């Protein structure tokens with residue numbers, strides 16, 4: 001058993017993707033904009049200006065709180081968090097202190113097919129500070145980001161390993177994307193994370209002073225920094241020098257280590273007090289119910305459903321669920337295949353339902369394999385889903401041709417490439433035009449078989465003398481003769497008939 005237990009908690013800031021900023025009407029889309037062009041007297045903190053709350057930011061914050069299973073406060077309030085820094089023109093940040101938007105939630109995460117729950121302490125809304133850009137010995141400030149809506153999520157100290165913390169963040173990113181509230185790109189700073197870590201002797205129930213790690217710009221950085229800190233603190237405990245004070249350390253990506261920064265301000269240092277310029281934040285029943293109705297199926301639920309509905313493996317289901325657009329595409333293809341089974345067979349719906357139940361797992365596996373290996377293999381690196389032109393309906397038809405063995409898989413690949421290039425989008429039509437349909441016609445196949453038998457008398461004698469393994473050789477020759485289009489099962493049947501006659 002390990003000597004120490006690791007205790008990790010996360011504080012996460014998520015930038016919301018609203019049209020305008022948190023408390024003014026400036027554009028919130030700062031990507032590729034010249035510095036200090038998205039500013040106004042409100043977000044620059046000019047005296048005499050008044051903030052107004054962005055309703056859409058509240059709605060998005062509420063969606064996050066609901067997705068994290070939090071209790072939502074019908075009434076919360078905004079507070080001023082006072083500190084002095086060049087990126088904060090008002091001299092305070094409007095945040096929420098003792099009455100946050102929501103509290104006491106949880107999120108279920110899954111690692112290696114095992115699920116467990118991570119507690120959420122609180123979810124609150126606030127505005128972002130501006131961005132300091134250090135260049136040489138100067139610091140420049142870009143105020144475009146100042147006033148961007150943020151949702152801050154504080155977890156309970158429920159993580160026992162750095163990997164769990166990383167997995168949680170990755171799931172949170174996916175949830176933000178499913179909710180449509182943020183791109184949650186860590187590299188672009190949409191999702192920012194500070195991690196708190198402390199150790200304690202195994203079996204001890206006390207909490208010891210924690211270390212807060214800042215400057216974590218990627219999921220990898222979160223995991224590596226926590227691993228580093230876990231090791232550093234283990235050595236301190238071993239030497240009898242466990243941390244006695246709360247400390248802030250920064251992650252140095254290049255050196256791969258954490259460095260001491262400063263001892264952390266307590267909340268008293270921020271002199272929080274209620275924001276006098278904003279009324280209390282009231283979430284009325286209608287607003288609450290509308291947000292709840294907007295909640296989509298969340299990634300983990302979707303993954304579980306795909307596994308249950310189509311017998312996909314956990315791994316395959318995650319590949320789809322991790323890419324929301326492709327998960328949607330896959331499900332559309334499946335619903336078109338279902339329609340195909342119902343329509344093509346022209347039978348009563350009870351019988352068609354049974355047939356669908358029998359075939360859907362195989363069809364799902366086929367569709368998944370073709371999406372994940374063939375389609376993904378064709379996508380350029382700068383691919384955007386909106387550029388993808390093959391309709392689910394046409395792709396489903398391609399799957400049905402393969403499933404019914406009307407084409408073989410190399411013909412399928414040729415057809416898919418044509419569809420991908422946008423030359424033609426109807427797979428049956430392409431198969432006909434390029435003469436790729438499988439040959440099932442018995443008399444055509446018999447002619448091919450006869451030709452092969454006639455031109456290989458020695459092998460025929462050996463086969464008839466008992467060398468059964470030669471069957472593969474004959475089938476191969478017929479396939480070659482037919483340019484790969486002969487139905488191999490039919491060919492083997494005919495060969496057996498003729499050779500054993």
Ligand code: ZN
Pocket residue numbers: 021024025026038039040041042043044147
């Ligand atoms: Zn503004």
Ligand code: MN
Pocket residue numbers: 013095126152
């Ligand atoms: Mn904050």
